[in-house]
Amino acid sequence: MHELSYAQALLDEVLKLAEENEAKRVTKIRLRIGELLLINPEQLKFCFKAISSGTIAENAEIEIEFIKPEIVCTECGRRFDEVRGLCDCGGIVAVSGGKEFLLMSVEMEVE
Amino acid sequence: MHRIEVDAEYDVLSLNKRLAKENREFLSKHGVVAINVMGAIGSGKTLLIEKTIDALKNEVKIGAILGDVIAKEDYERVAKHGVKAEPLNTGKECHLDAHLVHHVIEKFGDVDLLFIENVGNLICPVDFDLGENYRVVMVSVTEGDDVIAKHPEIFRLADVIIINKVSLADAVEADVDKMVEDARKLNPKAKIIRMDLKKGIGFEEWLEWLRCALRSRGE
Numbered sequence: 001m002h003e004l005s006y007a008q009a010l011l012d013e014v015l016k017l018a019e020e021n022e023a024k025r026v027t028k029i030r031l032r033i034g035e036l037l038l039i040n041p042e043q044l045k046f047c048f049k050a051i052s053s054g055t056i057a058e059n060a061e062i063e064i065e066f067i068k069p070e071i072v073c074t075e076c077g078r079r080f081d082e083v084r085g086l087c088d089c090g091g092i093v094a095v096s097g098g099k100e101f102l103l104m105s106v107e108m109e110v111e
Numbered sequence: 112m113h114r115i116e117v118d119a120e121y122d123v124l125s126l127n128k129r130l131a132k133e134n135r136e137f138l139s140k141h142g143v144v145a146i147n148v149m150g151a152i153g154s155g156k157t158l159l160i161e162k163t164i165d166a167l168k169n170e171v172k173i174g175a176i177l178g179d180v181i182a183k184e185d186y187e188r189v190a191k192h193g194v195k196a197e198p199l200n201t202g203k204e205c206h207l208d209a210h211l212v213h214h215v216i217e218k219f220g221d222v223d224l225l226f227i228e229n230v231g232n233l234i235c236p237v238d239f240d241l242g243e244n245y246r247v248v249m250v251s252v253t254e255g256d257d258v259i260a261k262h263p264e265i266f267r268l269a270d271v272i273i274i275n276k277v278s279l280a281d282a283v284e285a286d287v288d289k290m291v292e293d294a295r296k297l298n299p300k301a302k303i304i305r306m307d308l309k310k311g312i313g314f315e316e317w318l319e320w321l322r323c324a325l326r327s328r329g330e
C-alpha cells in the first residue's frame with residue numbers, strides 16, 4: 001500500500017507546521033492531488049489516521065481537491081478526458097499535469 | 112483557544128524528487144546508464160536481467176540492484192552471474208523509492224549499465240522516480256491480454272514495453288496483437304518488444320535497444 005509512503009511524508013510536514021505555530025491540535029488538512037497520481041483517497045485517509053494516532057494531528061479532517069491533467073492532441077488540439085497517446089487524427093497526444101500532491105493549508109487550534 | 116489556517120503549498124513528493132535528482136546526478140557524473148525494470152509480478156524481470164548480463168558482460172560493466180519485499184532470492188540469482196549486485200528490501204512497501212536506492216547507489220559508480228529491478232507491481236512504483244535514465248515495463252501474456260489497457264499510467268511513462276512469454280499466448284488464449292496495439296495507443300513513442308526469454312524471441316531486439324541507449328549516454 002504505497003499510500004502509506006505519502007501519508008508519512010504528509011504527516012511529517014503537518015506536524016512540523018503545527019509545531020512552528022505552537023498548535024494544540026490539527027483540525028483540517030487541505031490537499032490538492034493530481035488525478036493521475038495513483039492514490040486511493042480512502043486508503044490515504046486510512047493510512048493517515050493509523051499513523052497520526054497519538055499525535056496532535058489525530059482526528060484531523062482531510063479535504064482533497066483533485067487536479068485534472070491536460071490531455072491535448074499536439075496536431076489538432078482536441079482535448080481528452082482519459083489518458084491516451086494517440087489521437088484519432090494520428091497525432092501524438094501530450095499529457096501534462098495531474099501528478100501533483102500539494103499540502104495547501106493546515107487548520108489548527110492555537111492558544 | 113482559537114483556530115488558524117496556515118498556508119503551506121508544500122509538495123509532499125519533494126523529498127523523493129530531491130533524492131531522485133541526486134541519484135540522477137550521481138549516475139550522470141559517473142557515466143552510468145540506469146534502467147528501472149518494472150512490471151508485473153513473475154513476468155520475467157529477473158530472468159531478463161540475468162540473460163542480459165550473460166550476453167553483455169564482456170562488452171560492458173554491469174551492476175544490479177534488486178528490490179523486492181524480500182529481495183534475497185532475486186539477488187542470489189543475479190549475483191551468480193558474476194556482477195556486482197545489491198538486494199534492497201522494501202519491507203511493507205510495495206515499490207522502491209529514491210531514498211532506498213540512494214542508500215546503495217554509490218557502490219555503482221564504476222559500472223556502465225545499472226539495472227534496478229523494482230517490486231513486481233503495475234501500480235505502486237509508477238510515481239516514485241528513482242533517478243533512472245529509462246523505464247522498462249515488462250508484462251507477460253499469462254497476466255491476460257487486457258493487462259496493458261487496465262494499467263495505463265505505467266505503460267504511458269515507459270521507454271520500453273516488453274510483452275514476455277509470447278510462446279504461451281495460445282495456451283492462455285491471449286491476443287498478443289491486442290496487447291501491442293494497446294501499448295502503442297497509450298505510448299506511441301515507446302519501443303515495444305514481443306519477447307519470449309525461454310525461446311530467445313525478441314531478445315536481440317532488446318540488446319539492440321540497450322546498446323543504442325548505452326551509446327547515446329551523456330548526449
Ligand SMILES: Nc1nc2c(ncn2[C@@H]2O[C@H](COP(=O)(O)OP(=O)(O)OP(=O)(O)O)[C@@H](O)[C@H]2O)c(=O)[nH]1
Pocket residue numbers: 151152153154155156157158159179185230231275276277279306307308309310
Ligand atoms: N515460459 C516462459 N517462462 C518464463 C519466461 N520468462 C520468464 N519465465 C519464467 O517465469 C518465472 C518468473 O520469472 P522471474 O524472472 O523470476 O520473474 P520476475 O518478474 O523477476 O518475478 P518477481 O521478481 O517475483 O516479480 C520463472 O519461472 C521464469 O523461468 C518466458 O519467456 N517463457
Ligand SMILES: [Mg+2]
Pocket residue numbers: 156157158185228
Ligand atoms: Mg524478480
Ligand SMILES: [Zn+2]
Pocket residue numbers: 001002003205235
Ligand atoms: Zn501499493
Ligand SMILES: [Zn+2]
Pocket residue numbers: 073074075076077078087088089090091
Ligand atoms: Zn488530433
Ligand SMILES: [Zn+2]
Pocket residue numbers: 210214
Ligand atoms: Zn536513509
